[in-house]
Amino acid sequence: MNRLRAPQLWVGLAWLALLLSLFITLPQSTWSTSVTAALPDAEQDWQQALMRDGQSTRQVTILLRGHDVGVLENGAREIQAALDTAISWQAPASVASDIQRLYRVYAGQLASAEDWQRLKTGDMDSLLERAQQRLYGPVGLGGVSLQQDPLLLTPSFIESGAGNFGTLTPRANWLQGEHQDESFLLLTGRLHFNAFEQAAALEFDNALSATISRLREEYPDLQIHRSGAVFHAVAAAQQARFEISTYGGLSLLAIVLLLIVMFRSARPFLLTGLTLVLASASGLAALLLIFPAPHVLAMVFATTLIGVAVDYSFHGMLAVQRGVAGFKAMLPNLRLGLLTSLIGYLALLVLPFPLLQQVAVFVGTGLVAAYLTVHLLFPRLLRPGQLRSTRGVQHAVHGLARAHPWVVSTPLRWLLYPVVVVLLGGLYVLTSTDDDVTNFHQSPPALMAEEAQVRDLSQQMWSPAMLVVRGDTTEQLLQREEQLHPALGALRDADDLHAWQALSRRVPSIERQQAVQRGWREQVNHPAFAQYLSQLGLPVAAPTTDFLTPAQMPGVNQHLLTTNGERFSLILLQLPKGSGEPLQALAQAHDFAEFYSPLHSANETVAELRGHLAWWLMLALVLAWLLLCLRRGVKVSTHIVGYLIVALSCSLLLAQWVQGSLNLFNLVAALLVLALALDYAVFITSRVEPHDVIKAVGLSALTTCLAFGLLSFSYTPVIASFGVSVFAGVAAALLAAPLLIGQLREKEK
């Protein structure tokens, strides 16, 4: 074969540089497992900042129960000691103590929303009754100065949820609670690392699991339950790793077996392996160069490269057997297949969907590398006549080739258009869609059960949805939050909201603090209040000009967000399932507030993307038709597009039947089906020797069906969806191939 020409040399060098970059990027690579990381960026800056911040994903809660308090405390101490370097454990008693001391300083100017309403409406009787009950009851005043706060507004403010842990008792290193006459302990902490940093997360999970095993051995009745994004991230990463290795391994095994059956030689296997290795390494190198933290799901979807790369290598090997002329005759078809496939992936690159962009970069680069391997290396690694198919395969291929005249003589190919009409009608009538991102991933049931246990007892679990308030200053944020208090209280009374937590409930605005201390002082001449003060012999302290501010309060960062000079405060919500609408209405009634649900927002984005993808799919069909028209003519190209519609429709209809609805990933799979089926169509309608086409297309389709058929057994719903769709589409493309054979013969005439 010829020496490399200058352009080929430059392409080869660039390719080598790309591969060598792996040595630098691979050791430093970090992989993301978060579902949200796979989704498009939020629309607004503050939403992006909120997602990047990921405060909630660092939270870890561990529940210990099932034993007496002494054993629970021993277990808690062991767990805390084992994970001390990876997590900052909360010290509830000290936090509660600091807050209590702070509130005492500002007693008399802090009042609950209910007491503020009473002060505003002059309902002194109920305020005085409550104060007297407190004074003459067994519960102390919590260290609050009666002179500073004669109505005892501040103890009531603290008890309304400002400075405590609900019914849980803050202990030095954990919270203690009672449930059904049984004590439990809750350890809460914040990870020092992002929950989706795989190595750190795995090390953390392993350390905790080892400690839990040891404790369970010592105390068999001890129950330990975990809650936190890190546990779901580790489970997802382990599942993905298992699936990649299992399905990747099985696919590889299937390819090896097929090649042995076909050729009884190691050479085809080595050449196919070389194509796969170079294609995968190139795809990975490009992926790591472009994306700082690619998603593990991208690698699962990228297994589609196996099918196409195997297809290219078969075409290459079989063409080399036909000599230089045969090889050169095959190359334009391979390029046409590559070009049409790249059009499909171009669609993914344009969409603002990180996961799909990563799949596009990996597979697109891998396809180019597979083509370059075949074009540049195969003629140098294989001689004509070096490969011989086994007799069985030769018989099968000859049998299929002999069927050509029968296929051509029958009006079989004219069945294509009625079939297309029926399938498109079926798609229109039968399909429905589901864009709920929570269905994309499924954590193990045992972990979900643990999460539910912790959620029930901790009282600290907030819905992902929140109210976001905008303001120019922190004081304005607090004042605006306070405007929402009455409406939020009403929603809670109407059971549209279980609970809510806002910064302004812990630190009232300065305006409110001034109003509270002015409010009760203005009532000193109220007869009942005057009598109360006189009975106690209580002088009224002078008003203060010193006010509590958020900067003094520990642990309020989770409520504040500043991005691009704009300030936001976040009101956390505990919503009954599926009841965001009243909160949405509340936000719409105030121009400074917005109801934000990351999940709801993600669902909307996914629905929008699914719509875009459907249009891109149609556009890709049109582009492919235009491109094919240049090489195959209008009639053949139209027939090919009909064939592609059959493959795509079967892919979507089978997915609809299996899943009950279609999701975004079925459409991504359809795009890959389009790429593969186009490749088959290009070769079936080419001048390449029919025996070679039958062998290459048959092998490619069989290996792809096997690889993606296996994916449909995945535990991860999106991967299973993807597998079902690609399997159905490629199988349909293979079975519908005879519909194109007439076109081949017509072209040859």
Place this chain on the structure above:
Amino acid sequence: MLRILFITCLGLFGMTAASAQDITDDEVQARLQSWHALSGTFAFEQVRELAGFSRPLRSRGELIIEPDSLHWNTQHPIATSLHIDAAGVHQIKNGERTSIEGSAFVGQVLLAMLQQDYDFISEHFKTAVRDDCIDLRPRESYMRDHYQQIALCGDDQLQRIEMREADDSETYISLQEVIDA
């Protein structure tokens, strides 16, 4: 020589203190066990001396002690009713119960004192015996925000509770069993 004497004294003091603590703990348990367990209805009088106030606040009423809860009914100078259990303090008004949030610990302390729950007391307080009283000092900082010290006093049963709060306010509660006629 002086150094040896000092170290010897220090050692002896340490040993004495350690053995005194052991004896104190045993005594506390013995004292609590020697008291009759409280159950039924008691009349109480409460005197609260607020820090910085010369005029004490006096109240009286009825206390009903049940196995897992207390009913604290103040009758004078105002009528108020509280239900206290391990979950906290609940206000009873017109038959409706309203929980006071964050009162779980206070509820548990009151319940443990009146039921003479040694396990709870020793878990949360350092204890010592003084005359006819058992002194309790909170072990954890959060508890010290509520109470500096509590004393449980009585001869053959708990008769008096003395509580010094974080701001030096003091509350004295005396109990007298009500015998049905």
